[in-house]
Amino acid sequence: MNYQTFKPHKDLESIVKFYWTLEVPFDSKNKKQKILPDGCIEMTFNFGDKIKRYTSKEDFILHPNAMVMGQRTKSYYILPIGDVDTFAICFYPLGFANFIQTLLKDLVDKETPISQLFEKTQAEELEQHMAHAKDTQERINIIETFLLKKLNLKNTINNIVKSTVDTLLKTNGKTPINVILKDNISKRRQIERYFRKQIGISPKQLSKAIRLQATLQLLFNKKSETLTDIAYESEYFDQSHFVKDFKELTGITPKDLLNNEHMALASLFYK
The missing domain is CATH 1.10.10.60 (Homeodomain-like)
Structure with a gap:
């Protein structure tokens, strides 16, 4: 497993905790992995094969390739069906509320495609640009340009x-x-x-x-x-x-x- 973290731009550092990447080559011996609540909301982009999220011991759903994982109130299991190649933005607890109008309670314990949270064309373009970026730094540049453009400090946090x-x-x-x-x-x-x-x-x-x-x-x-x-x-x-x-x-x-x-x-x- 290759896991790395990266610091955000100074204009985003009070909102974005860090960016992270994960690369895991497929191995048929891989076991389900438990994901734990951490108090953060994450936007993830999957450039590898699909990832299962188990809803019961045997039943599962497939993660969208570009999604927002809302606050988690319980743990759950995931299992990739092939190679893992993921880029993610980890937001502080209050961070993601600055970017959308959707009530955050509607995202809890769910994976929501970004096309349902942002204007569809913008979301699709973002996903394509992220997928075709040549390296992690270019992906950071792309997502920071997107976030800084979407940032709405008038969405006043109480x-x-x-x-x-x-x-x-x-x-x-x-x-x-x-x-x-x-x-x-x-x-x-x-x-x-x-x-x-x-x-x-x-x-x-x-x-x-x-x-x-x-x-x-x-x-x-x-x-x-x-x-x-x-x-x-x-x-x-x-x-x-x-x-x-x-x-x-x-x-x-x-x-x-x-x-x-x-x-x-x-x-x-x-x-």
Whole structure:
């Protein structure tokens, strides 16, 4: 597997977290790979063979070649049917709301073709230009030209939402929402509505996804000796709370994560 990341243009760095590429030659021995919630929205372009996304143990759908993957509230499995050659844009939680009018809650746990989110001709031209680009740098130039042209800062992000997301990112999701909002019930109802519109999921769901990312960094890079250490470092109430939240988002326990054949791709992302 060849996985690389690239920094965005300075005018996009508060919106785009990074670009990434993945190349994996086909191997009949390849196993399904688990994709985990990460609190981000991604736009991906597939230049290789089709990729299956499993909706049950046996049933699957095929990813569109150019799509947006909305916020994820649960894990799922994918499996390429041939060679993988992917370019993707990873947006910060509030990033993608700057480019479309669609409610972000309508994209949650779904792969949406870009032709359904942008003007069809523009989307088709973008997909063709990306496919025919000679290298990754040219693809970055193409997508940044597109994004900067589409950028609509008048799609004003609610200040309460922005400050809440900033706090969650800064504290790796450890700060409880009621603490951020100072137990203001009316403000909490308001922010729930704004979050579903501009991010797609609730503040609590985003907090769990961000916290999971920090935990996965510790697990995959073995920066803590025991699960108790990780639970403590991630500021969970206790180990059982840690395991419960982890399993809710990943479908497996922390103990089962490492050396799991379905986690090879995730391991690559976090190391």
